Amino acid sequence: MQQAELLLPEGVPEIGYVDVVVDVSSMLTPLTYFYDPLSAEIPIFGGRYAVPLNSRNEQGWVVDISPPAPPQPTRLRPLGRQISVGPPPVVVEVCIAAAKLWSCSPAPFLKAASPKRNIRPIDLDWAAISRPEGSDGVAEAMFGRGGSQIWEAPNYDEIGWVNSAFVHYRAHNRSVIVAMPNESRISVLHSELRRLGVPVLEYPRDYLAIAHGRHPAVILGARSALLAPSVGVGAIVVFDSVDPSMREQAYPHWEAWRLAELRAGVECCELLLVGAAPAVETLNSSLVVRHPELSRYRGGWSRIETVSMVEELDSDPLSRIGRYRDLGRRISSESVATPDFDLVVVHNAKGFSSQLLCAKCGSLQRCEACNGVVSAVGERPLEMVLSRVESLRRKVVPARLTCGTCGLQRPVVCQVCGSQRIRPISSGVDRLGPTVEGILGEKVAVVAKGSEPTTEDQIRVVVGTEAALLRSITSSVVVFLEFDRWVHSVSVDRLQRSLYQIARASKSVSMAAGVVYLQMRDGSDLLYEAMRDRNLRQLYRTELDQRMSLGLPPYRYFARVTGRRVAEMHELSEVLAADLPHELFDIDEKTTLISAASETELAEVVLLTAARVSSLKYEMFPRNL
Structure with a gap:
C-alpha cells in the first residue's frame, strides 16, 4: 500500500491502521492512515472519512481495518473525522472487483454506491443489520444458477418480468434489483408496479429504506442501482443493456451488464439481462442465452x-x-x-454541413473554375441556406452560390441537371x-x-x-x-x-x-x-x-491508452509479454491500443502498465477502436 507522509507521534502506546481509497482518480491503490483506538472510535468499514492528502483534505472510504499494532517506523498521517456511513461490505467488495476489471481507482464506484446525503452511524449501523430471515440459504433460481441473457421481442412486457421475479424471490425473503435506462421509463415502471401492489424503492432516493431492508422489495433505478445497499438480493434484472445510458460516459466508462455480472457473482444471486437487442459480447460468454418461442417472438x-x-x-x-x-x-x-x-x-x-447537394440528381455542387466547394449566401450576409423550403420560410432568399476558394459566384442552379433544389449534404x-x-x-x-x-x-x-x-x-x-x-x-x-x-x-x-x-x-x-x-x-x-475473423470482442479485448508517454509502453510490453501475452497497436503518437485474449489478462496488463508509466489515460473496452 502507498503511505501518506508524516512522522507518527511519539508516546502513543498502540496504533491502529486503515487502508483508505481516496477520491482522486489517479490513485489506483489505497493509502494507509493511522488512528488511536484509545482516544477515537474504531473506524467503520466502508465509511466515508475526511483524510489529509499533501496540503489539502480529501474524502475517502475505509476499505480495510487492521488490528491495533505497535507503531512502525513509517511516515503516516492520522485518519480524519467521519463524514458519513458508506456502502455495506458486500458492495465495497463489488466496487473493488470493478476497479480491477476497469483498471481504475475504486473511488468512482464507491461514490456511486454512497448515499447522496450524509448519514450518521446512529441512523445506519451495518454491523446491526443482518440478512432478512429466511434468506441465508440458496434460493431456487427462476432459470438456474448463474446468469441468463433473455432475448426478448421488442414489444416485451417489462412489468411482467419484474413482477414475476419479485413474486418468485419474495418467497425466499429476498429483494430484486432492477436497472434500466432513462428516467421516463423508470417512472412508468415505478407507477405500474405500485399499481399492482408491488413494494418499490428507488435508488438512490430511498437509500436508508433499502439499507435496512426489513421486507423484500423491488429496488429500481438507473445503472447505479446495481450498487444499491441491499443485503438480501435474490436476482438482478437489467433491461436493454445496449442502451447508451447503460454505459458511463465519463472515466472509467463502466458498463451496466458487466457490473451486474460482478455483483451477481459476489452475491451468488441470479442475473437476468433482458432485451430485444443483446450485447454481442454476452452471446459468447458464460451467460446462458434463452429465446422465447419463435412464433411469440415474431408476434412481438x-x-x-x-x-x-x-x-x-x-x-x-x-x-x-x-x-x-x-x-x-x-x-x-x-x-x-x-x-x-x-x-x-x-x-x-x-450540426450543419456547408457542402451543398442537388436534391434532384444528387450531385455535389462545386466551382466551375477551381473545383472548390461552393456555399449559398442569402440576402443577409454569411447566412447559410439549408433548403429551398426552409430558406423561403425564414424569408432568406438564396441569391447566389459563392466559391470559398476563388470567390467565383453563380446562380442557385445545379451545374449538372439545372435544378434549383439545392440543399446541404447533411443537416x-x-x-x-x-x-x-x-x-x-x-x-x-x-x-x-x-x-x-x-x-x-x-x-x-x-x-x-x-x-x-x-x-x-x-x-x-x-x-x-x-x-x-x-x-x-x-x-x-x-x-x-x-x-x-x-x-x-x-x-x-x-x-x-x-x-x-x-x-x-x-x-x-x-x-x-x-x-x-x-x-x-x-x-x-x-x-x-x-x-x-477480425479479432474483435468477444474474442479479443481492447483498452485505449492516450498520453504523451505512450512510447514508453513498448519497452514495458516486451517485459510483460512473457507472463501476460498481449499486443500493442499504435494509432498515432499519443494513442495506443492494448489487446489481450481475455478481460482479466487485459486488466492485469493495464494495471501493471499504470503502476510503472504515469500520466496516461485508459479506457477499457472502448466502443470506437
Whole structure:
C-alpha cells in the first residue's frame, strides 16, 4: 500500500491502521492512515472519512481495518473525522472487483454506491443489520444458477418480468434489483408496479429504506442501482443493456451488464439481462442465452418496412415525409388508444454541413473554375441556406452560390441537371425541424439529448435524434431518414445499437399497430431479410463470425491508452509479454491500443502498465477502436 507522509507521534502506546481509497482518480491503490483506538472510535468499514492528502483534505472510504499494532517506523498521517456511513461490505467488495476489471481507482464506484446525503452511524449501523430471515440459504433460481441473457421481442412486457421475479424471490425473503435506462421509463415502471401492489424503492432516493431492508422489495433505478445497499438480493434484472445510458460516459466508462455480472457473482444471486437487442459480447460468454418461442417472438414485432432510396431514384430523404404524415394521422384516428404523436422522424445527427447537394440528381455542387466547394449566401450576409423550403420560410432568399476558394459566384442552379433544389449534404435535427415544419405546414417538436419532452397537445410530429426513441413515447409512424448512419458507423457496437433503435421504434408504434420505415441508400441484404422474417439471430451469427475473423470482442479485448508517454509502453510490453501475452497497436503518437485474449489478462496488463508509466489515460473496452 502507498503511505501518506508524516512522522507518527511519539508516546502513543498502540496504533491502529486503515487502508483508505481516496477520491482522486489517479490513485489506483489505497493509502494507509493511522488512528488511536484509545482516544477515537474504531473506524467503520466502508465509511466515508475526511483524510489529509499533501496540503489539502480529501474524502475517502475505509476499505480495510487492521488490528491495533505497535507503531512502525513509517511516515503516516492520522485518519480524519467521519463524514458519513458508506456502502455495506458486500458492495465495497463489488466496487473493488470493478476497479480491477476497469483498471481504475475504486473511488468512482464507491461514490456511486454512497448515499447522496450524509448519514450518521446512529441512523445506519451495518454491523446491526443482518440478512432478512429466511434468506441465508440458496434460493431456487427462476432459470438456474448463474446468469441468463433473455432475448426478448421488442414489444416485451417489462412489468411482467419484474413482477414475476419479485413474486418468485419474495418467497425466499429476498429483494430484486432492477436497472434500466432513462428516467421516463423508470417512472412508468415505478407507477405500474405500485399499481399492482408491488413494494418499490428507488435508488438512490430511498437509500436508508433499502439499507435496512426489513421486507423484500423491488429496488429500481438507473445503472447505479446495481450498487444499491441491499443485503438480501435474490436476482438482478437489467433491461436493454445496449442502451447508451447503460454505459458511463465519463472515466472509467463502466458498463451496466458487466457490473451486474460482478455483483451477481459476489452475491451468488441470479442475473437476468433482458432485451430485444443483446450485447454481442454476452452471446459468447458464460451467460446462458434463452429465446422465447419463435412464433411469440415474431408476434412481438411491429410492422417494419425498408425503403431503398437508390431503387426509387430519389436522393432527398424528405421527399416522402408528407405521405408518412398522412399515414400517421390515419392510423392515429383508427387506433383505440391514441398515441402521443402521429409521426416521429429520427435523424441521428446534429450540426450543419456547408457542402451543398442537388436534391434532384444528387450531385455535389462545386466551382466551375477551381473545383472548390461552393456555399449559398442569402440576402443577409454569411447566412447559410439549408433548403429551398426552409430558406423561403425564414424569408432568406438564396441569391447566389459563392466559391470559398476563388470567390467565383453563380446562380442557385445545379451545374449538372439545372435544378434549383439545392440543399446541404447533411443537416442536424436543429435545422431539420424547421425544414419539416415548412414541408408539412405545422408546428414540429425537436428532441435531442438533454432536451425536455414537449407538453403541447397540438404538436403531433417530432423530429429528433435517437434520444426521441429512448423515452417512453408512443407514435403511429416512426421514420429513420438515413438508417445507414447506424449500419455503417465505425463503432464496434454498431450492429447492436442499430438493432436496438429498430426495437425501440417497434415498441413505440406497437400500441397503435403502426409502422416503422427504414430509409437507406446502401441497404444490407441480411438486414432486409431479418426485418422481413422478424428474426435477428442470423445477423448476430454473421456479426460473431466477422468479429472472430477480425479479432474483435468477444474474442479479443481492447483498452485505449492516450498520453504523451505512450512510447514508453513498448519497452514495458516486451517485459510483460512473457507472463501476460498481449499486443500493442499504435494509432498515432499519443494513442495506443492494448489487446489481450481475455478481460482479466487485459486488466492485469493495464494495471501493471499504470503502476510503472504515469500520466496516461485508459479506457477499457472502448466502443470506437
